[in-house]
Amino acid sequence: MLDLQNVSFGYSREQTTLNDVSLSVRPGVSVGLVGESGSGKTTLLRLMLGLIRPTSGVIRFGEESLDTGNSAFMQRYRRAVQPVFQDPYSSLDPRQRVIDIIGEPLRSLRIPGDRTQTVAEALEAVGLPLDAMRRYPHEFSGGQRQRIAIARAIVARPQIVLADEAVSALDLSTRIRIVELFKTLSEKLTLVFVSHDLGVVAALCEEMIILERGKVVESGKTRDILAVPKHPYTQRLLASIPRMPA
Amino acid sequence: MTALLNIQGLHIRAGDKPLVSDLSFSIRPGERIGLIGESGSGKSMTAMAATGLLPVSIGVSGSIELDSQQVVGATDSVMNRLRGAAAAVVFQEPLTALDPLMKIGRQIAEPVRRRLERESGKTSKDVVQREVRDLIDKVALPQPERIINSYPHEVSGGQRQRVAIAMALACRPKLLIADEPTTALDVTTQAEILKLLDQLVRETGMALLFISHDLPVVAQVVERVIVLKNGVAVEEGPVKAVFGNPQHDYTKTLVEAARLFDEALGATG
Numbered sequence: 001m002l003d004l005q006n007v008s009f010g011y012s013r014e015q016t017t018l019n020d021v022s023l024s025v026r027p028g029v030s031v032g033l034v035g036e037s038g039s040g041k042t043t044l045l046r047l048m049l050g051l052i053r054p055t056s057g058v059i060r061f062g063e064e065s066l067d068t069g070n071s072a073f074m075q076r077y078r079r080a081v082q083p084v085f086q087d088p089y090s091s092l093d094p095r096q097r098v099i100d101i102i103g104e105p106l107r108s109l110r111i112p113g114d115r116t117q118t119v120a121e122a123l124e125a126v127g128l129p130l131d132a133m134r135r136y137p138h139e140f141s142g143g144q145r146q147r148i149a150i151a152r153a154i155v156a157r158p159q160i161v162l163a164d165e166a167v168s169a170l171d172l173s174t175r176i177r178i179v180e181l182f183k184t185l186s187e188k189l190t191l192v193f194v195s196h197d198l199g200v201v202a203a204l205c206e207e208m209i210i211l212e213r214g215k216v217v218e219s220g221k222t223r224d225i226l227a228v229p230k231h232p233y234t235q236r237l238l239a240s241i242p243r244m245p246a
Numbered sequence: 247m248t249a250l251l252n253i254q255g256l257h258i259r260a261g262d263k264p265l266v267s268d269l270s271f272s273i274r275p276g277e278r279i280g281l282i283g284e285s286g287s288g289k290s291m292t293a294m295a296a297t298g299l300l301p302v303s304i305g306v307s308g309s310i311e312l313d314s315q316q317v318v319g320a321t322d323s324v325m326n327r328l329r330g331a332a333a334a335v336v337f338q339e340p341l342t343a344l345d346p347l348m349k350i351g352r353q354i355a356e357p358v359r360r361r362l363e364r365e366s367g368k369t370s371k372d373v374v375q376r377e378v379r380d381l382i383d384k385v386a387l388p389q390p391e392r393i394i395n396s397y398p399h400e401v402s403g404g405q406r407q408r409v410a411i412a413m414a415l416a417c418r419p420k421l422l423i424a425d426e427p428t429t430a431l432d433v434t435t436q437a438e439i440l441k442l443l444d445q446l447v448r449e450t451g452m453a454l455l456f457i458s459h460d461l462p463v464v465a466q467v468v469e470r471v472i473v474l475k476n477g478v479a480v481e482e483g484p485v486k487a488v489f490g491n492p493q494h495d496y497t498k499t500l501v502e503a504a505r506l507f508d509e510a511l512g513a514t515g
Contacts, residue, residue: 142285172503172504173496173499202507202510244462244504
């Protein structure tokens with residue numbers, strides 16, 4: 001569905017942030033992109049969102065290649081691929097009501113239909129009451145705000161949701177509920193989940209890709225990698241995670 | 247044995263809003279205690295109160311005895327004698343805890359000089375420099391020469407936290423307060439810093455108050471935990487008992503969530 005072929009990217013000529021990355025996102029298979037700071041995971045996500053262009057390599061969506069200059073394609077692409085960001089305090093416009101925040105993709109992508117009805121369905125899907133529509137972001141807790149951000153991402157019924165550390169800023173008791181929400185959503189759409197947190201990715205994603213300093217060091221079924229990590233970096237990463245006492 | 251830190255009936259308020267309510271606990275010399283809570287639980291407020299670092303606009307009542315000295319209502323001159331000698335703090339974000347305009351060597355030298363002056367009334371540059379080297383060694387910072395002459399932004403996040411730990415150790419405190427010391431770090435770096443903290447606390451015999459929202463992290467470094475929710479201690483006990491058989495509903499929620507992510511990782515790790 002979404003394919004990256006030998007993609008490289010550098011913010012400057014001297015430094016390559018991503019080096020020859022290939023991966024494919026297949027329909028219905030949620031995938032986690034795991035790495036520590038500087039691994040290039042956010043850059044990879046920005047490329048997949050079409051916010052930046054690869055220095056070399058191609059990104060294909062179905063039969064077409066992702067061309068940020070082709071506005072007709074980008075309109076279709078934005079409808080199919082929607083983001084959720086890390087910090088729900090900065091990703092929601094504080095001066096807009098929730099109905100306008102969630103309805104924004106409907107407006108900007110010129111999706112016809114009853115906007116209030118569609119927003120109401122999105123709110124219900126993320127477990128927020130309908131009266132949330134008339135309120136402002138500051139009236140909600142961090143977890144509720146992330147639900148609003150998720151409602152905005154799913155309102156246009158995308159095929160793929162790209163989430164960047166979407167639960168990292170949340171407290172544990174909230175995080176578990178938002179992970180459950182993503183899990184439910186991933187039955188209907190394909191989730192690409194970027195995170196440094198292997199525990200969250202393990203709970204959420206069928207497949208994962210491990211990045212280290214801009215390179216893919218290991219990829220495959222989450223279950224297999226956790227059982228037998230092959231690359232030394234994956235082994236070190238797994239060994240570093242503090243575990244609950246028995 | 248008398249407690250090193252003895253908190254009794256502590257209330258912290260911002261205006262009418264209670265931040266911490268009727269909190270009591272104590273730490274004996276050499277004891278390692280974890281303060282667990284989510285955002286807004288009052289865990290950092292408690293640490294700030296214990297070292298007298300809360301702004302005057304925050305109301306504190308009750309009793310906090312640090313090394314047998316009353317902290318609540320204490321003057322700056324009393325607190326200045328206590329800070330460092332009785333308790334030193336390592337904060338979450340070493341980038342904001344360190345002075346960005348001062349080279350690392352000078353930053354570590356400052357608490358060293360302060361302690362030497364306190365202990366013997368005099369210092370020499372050579373003695374201070376030698377001890378700075380020792381401390382850099384102790385926290386396993388590579389290339390001491392380069393580190394001493396670097397500014398905080400020129401070294402990595404893990405190295406910055408090692409510098410902050412070296413500064414706390416320079417005071418030779420009886421109690422080390424670590425407030426989310428690994429939260430801003432990558433997981434591989436976190437593992438190294440936890441190992442270092444654990445080893446240093448064991449070697450020096452200092453007591454540890456470890457503040458964190460992360461249950462498995464806390465379990466690695468302390469023996470006993472206190473669970474805070476909205477400024478109230480809801481549960482307290484040995485790590486194994488609290489994590490193995492939580493009594494309070496809130497603790498149960500936290501432990502269940504932590505176990506779910508832990509179990510998702512399988513048996514490896």
